[in-house]
Amino acid sequence: MITEIIIAALLAIGGTFGLVGSYGLVKLPDLMTRLHAPTKASTLGVGGVLLASMADAALRQGTVSWHELLVTLFLFLTAPITANFIAKAHIARAMPREPLPPTGTARDWATLDLSDEPVMPQLTPPGRPGRPS
């Protein structure tokens, strides 16, 4: 009984945050603000469902399930990279330069930098170009 209440509560929490994340996609005004909704609100949404799944395996079936931990790990690895690439595509294709602040360093933001110098020179071994020409 108590275990079922715990699992149901986790599912409800997860569902609520998932719903709010999706609603944020509709409500927020432009691409950059919309990017915030799925990268965050949905983390706890998916997290709640995964915790419910682990609790179900552990408390009701008496087994330990590792898949949920892996799903969490993969989500934490992929969500920031996806967000980063959507933002970079947006900067490259759909945005004027003005709203972006200056870098405060010698070179422009990597997406806008059109020089032939390699991006992050300390990463590029000598003799190998930093980007495809």
Place this chain on the structure above:
Amino acid sequence: MLRKLLPHPGLTLLLILTWLMLVNEFKWGSLVFGAMLGVALPLLTAPFWPDRPLIKNWLLAAEFVAIVLYDIAKSNITVALIVLFRPRAKLQPAWVTVPLDLQTPEAITVLAGTITMTPGTVTADISADGRALLVHCLDGADPDAVRDDIKARYESRLKRIFE
């Protein structure tokens, strides 16, 4: 010889663990297959990993993970409240430049990912020389405070973990 066969022992161990978790129960056959993957994959991807990532302080790394998990939970609630109750016109999205003290690419990557997962901020780009991050704030009434918070809460810890 051993160093050539196992260029990244940490990665090998991680791959074996990941495989066992994917199988979801312990079987000796899975362990053997996991070990084969653990040897083959680092060898095949060696050109992508010129150096071994160095974590100098595992205790601090564990503390960092705990802080980030707590911040992620908090940020979910913050963002959910903004989405639900803040009228569109009152949102103040802002761009912030975060100058970097970190040098190693692993540390910068972890910092960028952490910023994206935590309260109201998304990493959008890095400067071409790798000395600054471009961050977008969902509600950036005070961009300087956001920048100082990122540097104090995450970057200083990562600097002690990686460098």
